[in-house]
Amino acid sequence: MSNRFLKPCTAFALPSLLLTSGAVLAEYKFNFPEPVSPVTKEVFDLHMMTSAVALIIMVLVTIFFVYSIYKFRKSKNYEPDQEFHKGWFGTWSWALVPAIVLGIDLTIAGSASSTFDLIEDKTPADLTVKVTGSQWKWTYEYMEDDVKIVSTLLPKEEAGELYLRTVDNPLVLPTDRRVRFLHTATDVLHAWWVPAIAVKKDSIPGYINETWTIIEKEGNYHGQCAENCGTGHAFMPIQVNAIAGEEFDTWMSKQKEIKLAKMAEAASGKVWALDELMTKGEELYNKNCSACHKPDGSGIPPVFPPLKGSAIALGDVSKHLEVVIKGASGTAMAAWGNQLDDLELAAIITYERNAWENNTGDAVQPSDVKAAR
Amino acid sequence: MTATASSEHYYVPEGSRWPIIGVIGIFFVVLGMALWVNDITFAPYLTLTGTLIIAYLFFGWFGDVIDESMSGKYSTQVDTSFRQGMIWFITSEVFFFIALFGTLYYIRAISLPWLGGEGHLGSSNLLWDGFQATWPLLATPGAGGEYVQGKEAMGAGGIPLYNTIILLSSGATLTWAHWGLKKDSKSQLVGGLALTVLLGFIFFGFQAYEYYHAYNEMDLRLDSGVYGSTFYMLTGFHGMHVTIGTIMLLVILIRSIKGHFSHEKHFAFEAVAWYWHFVDVVWLGLYFFVYWL
Amino acid sequence: MSTTTTHEDHHHAPPTGFGRWLFSTNHKDIGTMYLIFSLIMLFIGGGMAMLIRAELFYPGLQFLEPDLFNNLVTVHAIIMVFGVVMPAAAGMANWMVPLQIGAPDMALPRLNNLSFWLLPAAAILLMLSVIVPFFGGGTPVNTGWTLYPPLSIQSGMGMDLLIFTMHTLGISSILAAINIVTTIINMRAPGLTMMKLPLFIWAWLFTGILLIMIMPALAGGVTMLLFDRHFGTSFFDAAGGGDPVLFQHLFWFFGHPEVYVLLLPSIGVLGVIVPTFSRKPLFGYKSLVWGMGVLLLLGMVVWAHHQYTIGMSVAATNYFMIGTILISIPVGLMLFNFMLTMWRGAMTFETPMLFAIAIIVMFSFAGTTGVMLAVVPADLQYHDTYFVVAHFHYALIPGALFGLYAGVFFWLPKWTGHMYNETLGKIFFWWTTIGFNLTFFPQHFSGLAGMPRRIVDYSVQFVEFNQISSIGAFIFGLSHLLFVYIIIQTVRGGEKAADKPWEGAQIGTPGLEWTLSSPPPFHSFETPPTVK
Numbered sequence A: 001m002s003n004r005f006l007k008p009c010t011a012f013a014l015p016s017l018l019l020t021s022g023a024v025l026a027e028y029k030f031n032f033p034e035p036v037s038p039v040t041k042e043v044f045d046l047h048m049m050t051s052a053v054a055l056i057i058m059v060l061v062t063i064f065f066v067y068s069i070y071k072f073r074k075s076k077n078y079e080p081d082q083e084f085h086k087g088w089f090g091t092w093s094w095a096l097v098p099a100i101v102l103g104i105d106l107t108i109a110g111s112a113s114s115t116f117d118l119i120e121d122k123t124p125a126d127l128t129v130k131v132t133g134s135q136w137k138w139t140y141e142y143m144e145d146d147v148k149i150v151s152t153l154l155p156k157e158e159a160g161e162l163y164l165r166t167v168d169n170p171l172v173l174p175t176d177r178r179v180r181f182l183h184t185a186t187d188v189l190h191a192w193w194v195p196a197i198a199v200k201k202d203s204i205p206g207y208i209n210e211t212w213t214i215i216e217k218e219g220n221y222h223g224q225c226a227e228n229c230g231t232g233h234a235f236m237p238i239q240v241n242a243i244a245g246e247e248f249d250t251w252m253s254k255q256k257e258i259k260l261a262k263m264a265e266a267a268s269g270k271v272w273a274l275d276e277l278m279t280k281g282e283e284l285y286n287k288n289c290s291a292c293h294k295p296d297g298s299g300i301p302p303v304f305p306p307l308k309g310s311a312i313a314l315g316d317v318s319k320h321l322e323v324v325i326k327g328a329s330g331t332a333m334a335a336w337g338n339q340l341d342d343l344e345l346a347a348i349i350t351y352e353r354n355a356w357e358n359n360t361g362d363a364v365q366p367s368d369v370k371a372a373r
Numbered sequence B: 001m002t003a004t005a006s007s008e009h010y011y012v013p014e015g016s017r018w019p020i021i022g023v024i025g026i027f028f029v030v031l032g033m034a035l036w037v038n039d040i041t042f043a044p045y046l047t048l049t050g051t052l053i054i055a056y057l058f059f060g061w062f063g064d065v066i067d068e069s070m071s072g073k074y075s076t077q078v079d080t081s082f083r084q085g086m087i088w089f090i091t092s093e094v095f096f097f098i099a100l101f102g103t104l105y106y107i108r109a110i111s112l113p114w115l116g117g118e119g120h121l122g123s124s125n126l127l128w129d130g131f132q133a134t135w136p137l138l139a140t141p142g143a144g145g146e147y148v149q150g151k152e153a154m155g156a157g158g159i160p161l162y163n164t165i166i167l168l169s170s171g172a173t174l175t176w177a178h179w180g181l182k183k184d185s186k187s188q189l190v191g192g193l194a195l196t197v198l199l200g201f202i203f204f205g206f207q208a209y210e211y212y213h214a215y216n217e218m219d220l221r222l223d224s225g226v227y228g229s230t231f232y233m234l235t236g237f238h239g240m241h242v243t244i245g246t247i248m249l250l251v252i253l254i255r256s257i258k259g260h261f262s263h264e265k266h267f268a269f270e271a272v273a274w275y276w277h278f279v280d281v282v283w284l285g286l287y288f289f290v291y292w293l
Numbered sequence C: 001m002s003t004t005t006t007h008e009d010h011h012h013a014p015p016t017g018f019g020r021w022l023f024s025t026n027h028k029d030i031g032t033m034y035l036i037f038s039l040i041m042l043f044i045g046g047g048m049a050m051l052i053r054a055e056l057f058y059p060g061l062q063f064l065e066p067d068l069f070n071n072l073v074t075v076h077a078i079i080m081v082f083g084v085v086m087p088a089a090a091g092m093a094n095w096m097v098p099l100q101i102g103a104p105d106m107a108l109p110r111l112n113n114l115s116f117w118l119l120p121a122a123a124i125l126l127m128l129s130v131i132v133p134f135f136g137g138g139t140p141v142n143t144g145w146t147l148y149p150p151l152s153i154q155s156g157m158g159m160d161l162l163i164f165t166m167h168t169l170g171i172s173s174i175l176a177a178i179n180i181v182t183t184i185i186n187m188r189a190p191g192l193t194m195m196k197l198p199l200f201i202w203a204w205l206f207t208g209i210l211l212i213m214i215m216p217a218l219a220g221g222v223t224m225l226l227f228d229r230h231f232g233t234s235f236f237d238a239a240g241g242g243d244p245v246l247f248q249h250l251f252w253f254f255g256h257p258e259v260y261v262l263l264l265p266s267i268g269v270l271g272v273i274v275p276t277f278s279r280k281p282l283f284g285y286k287s288l289v290w291g292m293g294v295l296l297l298l299g300m301v302v303w304a305h306h307q308y309t310i311g312m313s314v315a316a317t318n319y320f321m322i323g324t325i326l327i328s329i330p331v332g333l334m335l336f337n338f339m340l341t342m343w344r345g346a347m348t349f350e351t352p353m354l355f356a357i358a359i360i361v362m363f364s365f366a367g368t369t370g371v372m373l374a375v376v377p378a379d380l381q382y383h384d385t386y387f388v389v390a391h392f393h394y395a396l397i398p399g400a401l402f403g404l405y406a407g408v409f410f411w412l413p414k415w416t417g418h419m420y421n422e423t424l425g426k427i428f429f430w431w432t433t434i435g436f437n438l439t440f441f442p443q444h445f446s447g448l449a450g451m452p453r454r455i456v457d458y459s460v461q462f463v464e465f466n467q468i469s470s471i472g473a474f475i476f477g478l479s480h481l482l483f484v485y486i487i488i489q490t491v492r493g494g495e496k497a498a499d500k501p502w503e504g505a506q507i508g509t510p511g512l513e514w515t516l517s518s519p520p521p522f523h524s525f526e527t528p529p530t531v532k
């Protein structure tokens, strides 16, 4: 398998090229993006091979028909050969045709099977990233470094041309290191798919799937959630920034510092003022909650309840804490307790209790959250 | 099989109102149930109405068929159509239970071991700290969550064993009744059928008691995780079939008393007998895979 | 036929009024109702496809909320599969099986009526499931027709209605299948042995057996879904020890053979059309029959090729891959046999034949993309992209829908007693074929370029392909107005059709349907014909 299969495949794309007359289209827009890891390269070659087989079969079928339609027509007074099915070919075609097709089949299956062995290769990795899909964001945990990134859709104004393909916090990965991905989900099925760097496996709540990659080229790679996950399925893109190893190490130590600082802040026992919590809370709310409850707290009734004027947001704080920390089982409302820290939860809840004319005046403190857990 | 050469006329019934009544009945039942599970107040009445319509339909439709049969309208070819129809119907039932047993197999042999950390995808147990995959599964992976933790598993002795014996004997009594029919012995036919119906009722009673016990004393419930789910699914669907089978046997019993069957013409009897034997065989599978293994 | 007094219930004129249709036990009337029902559903399901394509014409949200969009996708698929293709095929079976095997009617005429009328009931339930979310019934069913949990656990009341829709459809299909299979085995005219049957009959025999085996699995799966939703069971919830993937196995155990349920009747139609217009007996009749048998067996055991991405063991994956790829053997054999039937024939190109040729070309293409999908490593890239959408529309529309169109044109003279307008038929053929390819060919490329399926909004990089596709879809959609026009025109009048309107119709088969008048008498064969 090699690039000699590329040519026929572009020919395959030609009719469509003509249709889009004038549009400037890069070659790869018709095909997978350029593969940059050992696995995706092999898969790409395999794909080109099967495309070529498909192309050849279609060419043969077309030739057959063009010839037959031209030759064996009544209007040319062709006399039908009523004995044709009784000849040697008629007697043996039932075995001949399957034998040929079987040959092609086994050739395809053979190379597919060896590529699959590569995909399932379990060599220990340099880096493990746990990728968790949730409605509708991705959470990445660097297992060795205990660092976590939450990644959501970048709004249209900021993303421009790349809207629906790019995110606020991309996953950062080093090049030339072996990365193992653990895929799971918190609520429904998702699938983490970045075609250039790795094949996809479903993220299934309660189960873990594995894929791996070694990115061989620096760059930004894009992808999308590829398993229907409901309302926001179209709105959970993926971006991976691949950077050189040393650069990655520096980035990682910075992340750890930020994390330590955040932990210190949350654990400081400091009593936060209402407006401090509100600013923090607004940002966090828009990031984590607004997909369902909307930035103005109006929700998407009847499924996603409005928080503006909601009995829970205006009522007893402990109820509010409980629903956010523990979630509402059987609904899309997740248990946020294990996704956000005390300070973040305190800020969000404070924000919900004071924004959009929910003027309760409550300033929920991290210590309250801690107590409620 | 070759085509039945028939000099007789194949009976094609006139237009009939029963099918459309059946459709209305089924529609009411399913719509009612869909609304019922959503707590719509009038829904149970809808389902009930539908059920009554279906019951009425069965009386009417089968009544027509019995009349036609008794007045000799059915040629042997019609009889063959009925038989083949019943065989294909039972085939579809077999596949229904294959799907249910397949579910049990999949849970036990594939998904639970994964959750417990075995095999190809062992990494799933990262998510379930301390979970042990056992069968019967009493402690669910999300222990302490929304599912009830069962206290003990259902054993193979006691009631299930009695029920096995009961169903097997009911198969025997039914065959005995069939022998009676073949030699035109009405007393043997009616006696055998009556015994079979009785055994069907006893089975039903035992199973009701078993459910009661499981629910109240063993904490084996629909919501005690996947063990409870599969247990009730398999035994429940089987129990439903026993119930239907018993009702059909009862009808056949009444018809036998009325003397509807002769030794050469008794399709209805045979159809019900096939069905009952099928229910029997399913039970054996259940006993083996659900209670024993 | 001697009509003695015991047969006084055999009127020779059809009953009149509503009762004729509501209470019908006549295979032709019921067949007609099936066909009309499926034509109506084609417009509903197709109308939904038009909304989908209109929404996707531009990136951004135009006029559909995301949940409503995916609800339309779901219902579009369910209508097309269960409401259009299956009823149309069943309608054709109702019409043609008794005619082709020389039977007076279906084996179980009353059951036949029940099978049909369950369909409108199911259609009402399905429509209710679309409507209830607008009246406070929770989220619409936004899962796609595959109804995967846990997403389907989250949906509102519409999901419950859909579950019972599936049950109703299942009962209808199983009863219809039992009836057809019994008719074929038990009702053949004397002397008409199995190996003399027209291919259409064989195709429906296998289809019926498939249906009997697979519909129960679907019923089981959706019932478990219902219990997980409302009664606390945990079949599909890992916290209780279950597995969401279990549902996928149940669904595809039904779903994959289902695609052959959709395909086979059309293969059967091709098996009568191709010899007719090639004026030459069907090539490889026996191997076609065996091929369908092998297809049935293989088709039952390869379902998990829809789930390569769930993470199966290496052995299971390889098994499902090889099994799936091997399906190219029987299907390839069938298509080759059709092609060799044309070889050295004397072809004419009436509308049914044009469709037949186009079907063979386009379905071969669908099959080869199917084989590409079957290759696991590559499918880990293709899965859930528009490449899959393109594959299955190529399989479904030529493989199933066009085959039925071809059958309609082929048998319309027999059914109505009038010839359809050949010029309009040809225009319809070219219009649909071009429209269809314009719609779905570009989707291969948008899929490869990275566009997932079931998304309401997409990134600007996919614009060109989607716009071509949408324009194609509108062209394709509009062509159906012509289809309806041709049918109505033919029903109302036109050139009188001969009993055997096609010159080559009886070549190589007993062709019993051509021995009756066009249209056939109300009761088909009152005296069974004898076949030598």
Ligand code: HEA
Binding pocket: A057, A101, A104, A105, C146, C259, C260, C262, C263, C305, C306, C324, C325, C327, C328, C331, C332, C333, C335, C363, C364, C365, C366, C367, C368, C369, C370, C371, C373, C374, C375, C379, C382, C383, C384, C388, C391, C392, C395, C396, C399, C400
């Ligand atoms: C009529 C319907 C129909 C038919 C006939 C087929 C036929 C086939 N399909 Fe398709 N398929 C669908 C309808 C159909 N499919 C649908 C609806 C879905 C999507 C469902 C969903 O997710 O919503 C789907 C999805 C689907 C997938 C899953 C993709 C994914 O989700 O990732 C796969 C993967 O293996 C697949 C494979 C095949 C194969 C191998 C065949 C084979 O039967 C094809 C065999 C035919 C040929 C191969 C052509 C003729 C042969 C020759 C000319 C001989 C030479 C050929 C070779 C040597 C290759 N199909």
Ligand code: HEA
Binding pocket: C042, C043, C044, C045, C046, C047, C049, C050, C052, C053, C073, C074, C076, C077, C078, C080, C081, C085, C143, C144, C145, C146, C389, C393, C396, C397, C400, C401, C439, C453, C454, C455, C473, C474, C475, C476, C477, C478, C480, C481
């Ligand atoms: C036999 C089955 C069948 C048929 C015939 C069709 C027919 C069509 N389908 Fe279908 N489709 C499926 C089965 C089928 N589909 C399945 C199984 C899915 C997967 C669903 C899922 O993901 O769960 C799917 C999904 C699907 C998608 C993907 C949606 C997504 O993933 O987001 C799209 C998008 O383009 C699409 C388009 C079309 C179009 C344009 C037609 C056209 O062929 C329709 C043409 C017919 C008409 C239009 C007739 C009506 C005519 C009029 C109403 C006249 C008026 C005309 C105008 C207003 C122009 N379909």
Ligand code: CUA
Binding pocket: A133, A134, A136, A189, A190, A191, A225, A226, A227, A228, A229, A230, A232, A233, A234, A236
């Ligand atoms: Cu997440 Cu789709």
Ligand SMILES: [Cu+2]
Binding pocket: C255, C256, C259, C303, C305, C306
């Ligand atoms: Cu399939």
